[in-house]
Amino acid sequence: MSSDMDRDPDTGRLKPPVIRQPVPYRCSAGVAPCGKPARFYACGWRCADHAPGATAA
16 A cells, blocks of 8 residues: 555656666665766676675675
């Protein structure tokens, strides 16, 4: 279920989600983007720490 804040008061329809646009060459991993210098992968802009196949230390 959604609250009334998720609905447009005029139409009663659900509001579209807010989508954060990625910043080129900056890591976009996480809810609050990492922001380190990055390269582009199929999953988006990722730094060395968040790149696919990176191991956790």
